[in-house]
Amino acid sequence: MPRRARRPGESRVLRSRRCRAGGGLGSPPDILASLGERNVVVASPIGGQEFIFGRGNDQISPAVIRRSEVEVTASKQKHDDIGVLRVDTGDPDLDEELRGWQRVRVGKFERRLLKVV
Numbered sequence: 355m356p357r358r359a360r361r362p363g364e365s366r367v368l369r370s371r372r373c374r375a376g377g378g379l380g381s382p383p384d385i386l387a388s389l390g391e392r393n394v395v396v397a398s399p400i401g402g403q404e405f406i407f408g409r410g411n412d413q414i415s416p417a418v419i420r421r422s423e424v425e426v427t428a429s430k431q432k433h434d435d436i437g438v439l440r441v442d443t444g445d446p447d448l449d450e451e452l453r454g455w456q457r458v459r460v461g462k463f464e465r466r467l468l469k470v471v
Contacts, residue, residue: 382415393422399436406470407452408442416445424452426468427459439470 395414397406406426407414426439441452457465 382418386415386418386421389418389421393418394425395419395422396425396427398427399432399439402435404436404438404440406439406441408440408444416443416448419443419448419452424456425459426456430460430464433458433460433466433468436468439468441470 395418397414399406400409403409406424407419428436439456439458441449443449443452453470455467456470458468460466
């Protein structure tokens with residue numbers, strides 16, 4: 355069977371590794387060592403705290419965040435309840451880079467904006 359040509363902007367996943375930072379499946383050095391060329395960190399604000407980095411997910415180190423695309427996800431209810439997102443990575447320069455407007459996935463096809471302060 356002939357290969358289908360890739361559409362513009364479409365990439366092929368050659369190898370995939372998943373690390374769940376909160377699931378005990380890797381220490382910060384293990385996670386950093388497992389990163390490939392394209393990495394995505396999916397983060398969600400914890401409870402009613404508004405924090406997507408820091409305050410409970412210290413295994414996602416600043417080095418991992420810098421080498422990854424950040425995708426934030428939250429329920430519509432949580433999005434409406436929190437109002438803003440916060441970061442406390444332990445690296446003031448990275449915290450400043452992350453500040454600004456962030457798209458938040460609130461459904462399969464829906465995204466909303468929240469400000470990272």
